[in-house]
Amino acid sequence: MAAAEETVEWPLMRRYEGAAQGRGVAADGWRVCLAHSFEELRQPYGAGDVPLRDVLRHVGLALRYFRWWVKKTRIEKKKAFIDLLCAVPLQQIYGCPFGGIGGGTITRGWRGEFCRWQLNPGLYHYETVIANQFTVCLRCKGQTIYQQVLSVERPSSLQGWNWGYCGHYAFYHALYPRAWLVYELPGQQVVLTCRQVSPVIPHDYKDSSLPVGVFVWEGWRTGRDEDVEVSIMFSLQNGPGAKEAGSGGHWNEPFTFHKDGQRVAGVLLHHCPPVNPFTLAISAREKAGTGVTHVTAFNPTGLGREVWQDLLQDGRLDSPSGKSRLTEKGEVTAAAVCASCSVPAHGHKTLELALAWDMPCVHFGSKEKLHLRRYTRFFGSKGDAAPALSHYALTHYEEWERKIEAWQNPILENSQLPSWYKSALFNELYFLTDGGTIWMEVPPDCRAEELQGPAGAGLSHLLPVLREYGRFAYLEGQEYRMYNTYDVHFYASFALIMLWPKLQISLQYDIAVTVVNEDVQPRQYLMCGQTAQVKMKNVVPHDIGDPGDEPWQRVNAYLMHDTADWKDLNLKFVLQVYRDYYMTRDSLYLRDMWPVCQAVMESELKFDTDNDGLIENGGFADQTYDAWVVHGASAYCGGLWLAAVCMMCKMAEVLGDTEVQQKYLGILNKGKEAFERMLWNGKYYNYDSSGSDTSISIMSDQCAGQWFLGACGLDQGEFEVFPKSHVLSALKTIFEKNVLGFAGGTMGAVNGMRPDGVPDTSSVQSNEVWVGVVYSLAATMIQEGMVEEGFRTAEGCYRTVWERLGMAFQTPEAYREKKVYRSLAYMRPLSIWSMQLALERRAGQAQAPVWGMSPQSAVA
Numbered sequence: 073m074a075a076a077e078e079t080v081e082w083p084l085m086r087r088y089e090g091a092a093q094g095r096g097v098a099a100d101g102w103r104v105c106l107a108h109s110f111e112e113l114r115q116p117y118g119a120g121d122v123p124l125r126d127v128l129r130h131v132g133l134a135l136r137y138f139r140w141w142v143k144k145t146r147i148e149k150k151k152a153f154i155d156l157l158c159a160v161p162l163q164q165i166y167g168c169p170f171g172g173i174g175g176g177t178i179t180r181g182w183r184g185e186f187c188r189w190q191l192n193p194g195l196y197h198y199e200t201v202i203a204n205q206f207t208v209c210l211r212c213k214g215q216t217i218y219q220q221v222l223s224v225e226r227p228s229s230l231q232g233w234n235w236g237y238c239g240h241y242a243f244y245h246a247l248y249p250r251a252w253l254v255y256e257l258p259g260q261q262v263v264l265t266c267r268q269v270s271p272v273i274p275h276d277y278k279d280s281s282l283p284v285g286v287f288v289w290e291g292w293r294t295g296r297d298e299d300v301e302v303s304i305m306f307s308l309q310n311g312p313g314a315k316e317a318g319s320g321g322h323w324n325e326p327f328t329f330h331k332d333g334q335r336v337a338g339v340l341l342h343h344c345p346p347v348n349p350f351t352l353a354i355s356a357r358e359k360a361g362t363g364v365t366h367v368t369a370f371n372p373t374g375l376g377r378e379v380w381q382d383l384l385q386d387g388r389l390d391s392p393s394g395k396s397r398l399t400e401k402g403e404v405t406a407a408a409v410c411a412s413c414s415v416p417a418h419g420h421k422t423l424e425l426a427l428a429w430d431m432p433c434v435h436f437g438s439k440e441k442l443h444l445r446r447y448t449r450f451f452g453s454k455g456d457a458a459p460a461l462s463h464y465a466l467t468h469y470e471e472w473e474r475k476i477e478a479w480q481n482p483i484l485e486n487s488q489l490p491s492w493y494k495s496a497l498f499n500e501l502y503f504l505t506d507g508g509t510i511w512m513e514v515p516p517d518c519r520a521e522e523l524q525g526p527a528g529a530g531l532s533h534l535l536p537v538l539r540e541y542g543r544f545a546y547l548e549g550q551e552y553r554m555y556n557t558y559d560v561h562f563y564a565s566f567a568l569i570m571l572w573p574k575l576q577i578s579l580q581y582d583i584a585v586t587v588v589n590e591d592v593q594p595r596q597y598l599m600c601g602q603t604a605q606v607k608m609k610n611v612v613p614h615d616i617g618d619p620g621d622e623p624w625q626r627v628n629a630y631l632m633h634d635t636a637d638w639k640d641l642n643l644k645f646v647l648q649v650y651r652d653y654y655m656t657r658d659s660l661y662l663r664d665m666w667p668v669c670q671a672v673m674e675s676e677l678k679f680d681t682d683n684d685g686l687i688e689n690g691g692f693a694d695q696t697y698d699a700w701v702v703h704g705a706s707a708y709c710g711g712l713w714l715a716a717v718c719m720m721c722k723m724a725e726v727l728g729d730t731e732v733q734q735k736y737l738g739i740l741n742k743g744k745e746a747f748e749r750m751l752w753n754g755k756y757y758n759y760d761s762s763g764s765d766t767s768i769s770i771m772s773d774q775c776a777g778q779w780f781l782g783a784c785g786l787d788q789g790e791f792e793v794f795p796k797s798h799v800l801s802a803l804k805t806i807f808e809k810n811v812l813g814f815a816g817g818t819m820g821a822v823n824g825m826r827p828d829g830v831p832d833t834s835s836v837q838s839n840e841v842w843v844g845v846v847y848s849l850a851a852t853m854i855q856e857g858m859v860e861e862g863f864r865t866a867e868g869c870y871r872t873v874w875e876r877l878g879m880a881f882q883t884p885e886a887y888r889e890k891k892v893y894r895s896l897a898y899m900r901p902l903s904i905w906s907m908q909l910a911l912e913r914r915a916g917q918a919q920a921p922v923w924g925m926s927p928q929s930a931v932a
């Protein structure tokens with residue numbers, strides 16, 4: 073396999089001057105010293121980076137986009153689904169997001185700041201809220217000996233607090249869904265480890281939906297003979313930033329919650345904007361030897377002296393009873409909770425604090441429908457669940473951690489796997505929660521007709537599936553605000569089917585419903601300028617809608633191209649249906665999806681204009697590479713087509729539909745011959761058959777069809793679609809040219825490489841590296857036995873994104889060799905889970921199959 077046992081090196085720890093390793097910190101993950109700074113600061117891809125030739129080519133698009141952008145943002149006062157004119161600037165600060173799936177997320181930075189907020193579904197607010205801090209107070213023999221905000225910042229507000237902790241003595245370690253901050257307290261012989269735990273648990277459809285998490289603080293006395301009293305104060309502002317304070321009316325109140333002999337105490341912060349009001353809760357667990365105190369309200373924009381002195385005096389807070397007053401217009405308020413215990417000399421103690429938020433009912437941008445979040449099925453929808461959520465988190469997090477370890481340990485303990493891969497695999501999973509993710513309930517009184525749309529989808533299990541598992545959506549990217557962008561989800565879907573298969577099944581039902589429905593509203597498409605309807609019947613949509621509008625209700629927020637003519641979307645549906653069936657053996661799902669697969673394949677057949685069994689591209693960028701033109705037969709879409717035709721045969725066989733099986737067998741045989749004849753050049757498959765200058769470019773994604781076939785065990789014997797020797801030769805060429813021949817082999821695979829070893833610059837996307845494509849390429853290599861090459865390929869992306877460019881927890885869609893990146897915090901890199909599937913399949917060939925899945929969903 074890829075690496076023999078290695079000693080883990082931490083390239084981002086060079087500035088660490090401490091000696092502490094912390095308590096219980098995972099051995100693998102992403103580790104950075106709080107004093108680190110990244111040397112290279114990249115820019116988002118902008119107009120200035122477009123070569124003259126592309127400027128001329130895209131001038132029509134640019135004008136149409138600008139007109140559309142002005143209307144949207146300046147006249148309608150809404151947000152653009154992709155804002156090309158105001159890209160989010162790169163901040164190299166992010167760490168693990170906090171919270172479960174689909175209830176909103178709050179991201180903490182690696183220096184401990186609370187800096188990225190997604191409470192309104194799909195909408196991001198990037199603001200570090202300075203009042204949100206942990207402060208430590210140490211007392212010996214009745215005297216406060218040390219009090220420090222655990223932050224390296226020196227802000228202009230709260231100047232009565234002691235800021236500027238020395239970052240050289242602390243480090244951050246992330247292994248999603250957990251993260252650790254380890255602080256040595258200079259001169260105090262005390263080490264603090266804060267462990268952040270979120271309920272993100274594979275195959276769990278209850279706790280994983282909860283908008284909560286805990287901070288477990290472990291105080292460790294490394295020397296001295298006296299006990300020390302340790303207090304940790306958690307302060308939180310009411311709402312995600314000053315700009316959100318709005319018309320005021322926000323207020324705080326203390327609470328306690330007692331159940332099953334366990335008590336928690338804290339403060340509720342009620343945030344009351346006109347749309348999507350919510351309550352935040354900070355709390356701590358009361359247990360023998362742990363005292364919990366609070367401040368109900370303080371001004372986070374002032375000096376903060378009262379709170380500081382209050383804590384300094386006795387290591388406790390004043391704990392007034394009663395509610396705070398309502399805030400005035402523009403006024404901000406904050407609260408604090410403090411947990412204290414005594415740490416014996418040379419011993420350690422634990423304090424447990426929680427952060428929960430309760431926004432049970434949400435409107436999207438259009439405010440047409442009120443949606444209930446998934447967790448309301450367990451905690452109600454009245455908006456009073458924050459105390460119960462806090463109690464649940466503080467009394468269940470140990471169980472969550474046991475389950476997280478049971479899932480992660482077999483991978484972490486595999487000494488054959490390199491450490492960077494373990495970090496990449498788990499940390500890239502952040503996007504499942506922090507991808508603007510929403511997980512909704514379907515109301516119990518909902519009827520099938522309401523879900524199916526006017527055309528009625530005839531999906532017998534649509535209602536039971538959605539009722540039981542809810543509706544799931546995540547964004548294409550935090551900057552590309554479209555839900556479930558399907559050509560991209562194709563790559564990312566491995567994470568979902570392997571870890572929460574029911575959510576993938578539910579998502580597929582939603583897509584199936586949209587296939588049979590249409591939206592006849594005309595609109596202009598920005599790339600070509602032509603007008604066509606929003607959604608055609610019997611084709612897969614590009615996406616399920618914009619959270620700024622009304623997703624599910626209005627699909628296809630993307631208006632760059634009319635995707636009814638895209639060649640990959642329908643195929644990607646068929647490929648996922650069979651892959652999902654293969655991995656879950658859910659035959660009800662297969663039966664329901666079968667007519668939909670047939671319908672989309674019928675639509676696709678019209679793209680085989682010369683009836684040779686192979687589809688042709690339309691001479692525009694009619695697939696996921698939406699700015700890279702393809703003419704005629706192509707390696708990417710032709711390969712996906714043959715794989716989908718093969719899977720149609722297989723599904724027909726499983727379902728006993730011999731007529732359809734024969735039909736697609738005939739197409740497969742013809743199509744295979746045409747594919748080889750038109751595209752195989754003796755070393756790899758040509759980009760396309762146009763015979764143009766760039767048709768012989770080496771595309772890193774040319775084996776995408778083989779990737780899916782291999783993942784489903786359909787790559788040998790009677791199912792061999794692409795000759796093994798050709799697949800191997802193509803992968804070797806890609807490795808040699810697109811990987812090793814690009815940036816010295818250190819940045820993954822460039823999308824398109826000319827045979828002479830120069831990146832293909834014929835389009836704005838051909839000389840990009842797409843991280844998610846690289847991980848899927850690596851998986852294909854592993855499937856085909858090129859394990860070393862697969863790891864080498866993927867490693868380039870991990871090291872570039874996480875270690876060099878400071879883009880942890882915001883992996884972009886794309887970067888170039890120099891200067892620029894495109895679309896931060898993107899869906900596609902979740903495809904790294906297909907590497908894991910490939911590894912487990914290989915291991916399964918030697919021993920019993922291991923799928924990284926719970927027994928009930930593991931493949932027989």
Ligand SMILES: CC(C)CCC[C@@H](C)[C@H]1CC[C@H]2[C@@H]3CC=C4C[C@@H](O[C@@H]5O[C@H](CO)[C@@H](O)[C@H](O)[C@H]5O)CC[C@]4(C)[C@H]3CC[C@]12C
Nearest residue numbers: 119122127130131133134559630632696697698699836885
């Ligand atoms: C006259 C100007 C100075 C020149 C302006 C040139 C620009 C108009 C173009 C240069 C780069 C183009 C963008 C490249 C990528 C885009 C992404 C796309 O959306 C999603 O992208 C995924 C691929 O990354 C795709 O798989 C998903 O399905 C898509 O949802 C939307 C178009 C664009 C932003 C593209 C727009 C035009 C340029 C900025």
